[in-house]
Amino acid sequence: MTALSVKERVAIPRATMPMLxxxxxxxxSEEVNLGLSQExxxxxxxxxLDCRDPQCVTGCPVGIDIxxxxxxxxxxxxxxxxxxxxxxxxxxxxxxxxxxxxxQCESKCIYNKMKKPPVAIGWLERFAADAERLAANxxxxxxxxxxxxxxxxxxxxPCALSFAGDMAKKGYEVTVYEALxxxxxxxxxxxxxxxxxxxxxxxxLDALQALGVKFIPDTIVGKTLSYDDLLAAGFNGIxxxxxxxxxxxxxxxxxxxxxxxxxxxxxxxxxxxxAGTPGYATPVPRGARVAVIGGGNTAMDSVRTALxxxxxxxxxxxxxxxDEMPARREEIEHAKEEGVELMTLSNPVEYLADERGHVxxxxxxxxxxxxxxESGRRSPVPIEGAxxxxxxxxxxxxxxxxxxxxxxxxxxxLEVTRKGTIAVDENLHSxxxxxxxxxxxxxxGATVILxxxxxxxxxxxxxxFLKNTN
Ligand code: FAD
Ligand code: SF4
Numbered sequence: 127m128t129a130l131s132v133k134e135r136v137a138i139p140r141a142t143m144p145m146l147x148x149x150x151x152x153x154x155s156e157e158v159n160l161g162l163s164q165e166x167x168x169x170x171x172x173x174x175l176d177c178r179d180p181q182c183v184t185g186c187p188v189g190i191d192i193x194x195x196x197x198x199x200x201x202x203x204x205x206x207x208x209x210x211x212x213x214x215x216x217x218x219x220x221x222x223x224x225x226x227x228x229x230q231c232e233s234k235c236i237y238n239k240m241k242k243p244p245v246a247i248g249w250l251e252r253f254a255a256d257a258e259r260l261a262a263n264x265x266x267x268x269x270x271x272x273x274x275x276x277x278x279x280x281x282x283x284p285c286a287l288s289f290a291g292d293m294a295k296k297g298y299e300v301t302v303y304e305a306l307x308x309x310x311x312x313x314x315x316x317x318x319x320x321x322x323x324x325x326x327x328x329x330x331l332d333a334l335q336a337l338g339v340k341f342i343p344d345t346i347v348g349k350t351l352s353y354d355d356l357l358a359a360g361f362n363g364i365x366x367x368x369x370x371x372x373x374x375x376x377x378x379x380x381x382x383x384x385x386x387x388x389x390x391x392x393x394x395x396x397x398x399x400x401a402g403t404p405g406y407a408t409p410v411p412r413g414a415r416v417a418v419i420g421g422g423n424t425a426m427d428s429v430r431t432a433l434x435x436x437x438x439x440x441x442x443x444x445x446x447x448x449d450e451m452p453a454r455r456e457e458i459e460h461a462k463e464e465g466v467e468l469m470t471l472s473n474p475v476e477y478l479a480d481e482r483g484h485v486x487x488x489x490x491x492x493x494x495x496x497x498x499x500e501s502g503r504r505s506p507v508p509i510e511g512a513x514x515x516x517x518x519x520x521x522x523x524x525x526x527x528x529x530x531x532x533x534x535x536x537x538x539x540l541e542v543t544r545k546g547t548i549a550v551d552e553n554l555h556s557x558x559x560x561x562x563x564x565x566x567x568x569x570x571g572a573t574v575i576l577x578x579x580x581x582x583x584x585x586x587x588x589x590x591f592l593k594n595t596n
Pocket of ligand 2 (some may be wrong): 181245
């Protein structure tokens with residue numbers, strides 16, 4: 127493979143991801159993508175031109191050495207590839223599955239300039255990370271001797287997990303407090319099994335526990351345990367990674383009718399509380415016609431989940447066109463293959479109910495695209511008089527999230543921005559010396575890789591701060 131010329135490398139077609147058949151997968155929660163085989167991964171890796179100035183790296187928010195790990199895969203060294211990934215990414219098996227690669231690393235790959243599909247960086251990342259996870263002799267991470275200092279973490283999503291891992295390796299005693307009964311944040315309660323199996327997240331949690339990280343579920347920092355309680359318990363530093371789990375609604379007439387709920391509630395009931403699984407009593411609205419409002423990853427997860435919960439017709443209602451949808455491209459394609467209808471350039475303006483208060487229809491304003499707005503996307507403009515009534519049985523609202531105000535409101539002197547996020551400096555240090563914060567509680571709803579990168583940066587900064595002040 128190493129002897130291939132550039133011309134030969136460029137002539138190799140991009141790998142095709144093996145996946146479950148749509149007709150089968152809409153009846154199961156099994157993961158849709160099955161992963162590249164060793165042979166496929168090695169061939170795909172040989173497409174990489176090992177560019178002298180690799181632009182793919184500039185597209186990765188945490189600057190993974192992409193040509194470096196791909197080189198190892200090409201030579202058949204999956205474990206060495208995973209080790210390269212681990213230098214920068216705490217959760218490569220997760221990021222390989224959920225990062226929006228088409229807008230990050232892969233969008234910068236030199237193949238795009240040649241009008242060819244980019245190297246499948248995300249699939250290769252997943253391949254290397256899975257090989258490491260499934261290997262019998264997963265390497266033990268190095269850990270410094272205990273330094274006697276204790277750290278509390280509020281939340282257990284990707285930001286908290288990457289922070290906890292780095293701090294444990296640096297010799298701190300780390301305790302992670304999670305409000306819910308399961309550890310993992312959005313990776314567990316939000317992103318469904320068919321896209322990110324729990325076993326992938328559990329393997330990371332096991333590795334953290336092996337490092338000595340303690341996980342305490344069912345504990346709400348700011349309520350069950352106050353900031354003063356944490357200080358009294360002897361914690362030297364506190365990291366807040368409580369995410370942005372507060373759902374937004376549109377505020378339109380009828381939004382309080384029965385069977386209209388947020389995507390957070392819908393997905394949590396199903397993913398975390400097992401609604402629909404035999405043996406569990408958790409209720410969840412079901413119906414033949416399920417409308418999901420929005421065009422992001424959460425909307426896409428909700429609408430595909432609705433199909434798996436038995437909806438005859440599951441459709442997205444999105445006010446812009448398909449090109450502007452913020453969801454990962456792969457999820458949009460998978461949703462369409464599964465029979466999800468994309469009702470684009472449409473915006474609900476009112477819900478109608480039957481005599482018992484159950485939603486029965488929605489009035490939808492048809493839109494057209496106008497000038498670009500501050501996000502750079504063409505803005506949706508209503509077409510006057512173009513309003514249709516569409517019958518629905520269940521509506522899942524997925525139009526964005528806000529930071530949960532509990533921690534920001536419960537700690538005196540903690541500076542908060544106008545958007546309700548915790549204000550931090552470039553080191554993710556808050557206005558209170560003992561508190562650092564990162565992930566969605568600082569950024570608003572963002573991405574797994576950005577949250578994970580914040581966790582790592584905050585760990586380095588808090589370590590520096592505590593070493594200088596203790
Ligand atoms: P979270 O993952 O939200 O974790 C925060 C945790 O803190 C939660 O478990 C919460 O229960 C806990 N908590 C809150 N308050 C307290 C408290 N007071 N005390 C203790 N614990 C508390 N991003 C991508 O990159 N790709 C995707 O494909 C993608 N898909 C998504 C799909 C869905 C359904 C959702 C909801 C989000 C998706 N995202 C995706 C966004 C991504 O998951 C988030 O940006 C990321 O999880 C943020 O990480 P975090 O650690 O900051 O917060
Ligand atoms: Fe390889 Fe593409 Fe990165 Fe060049 S830009 S090093 S071809 S992945």
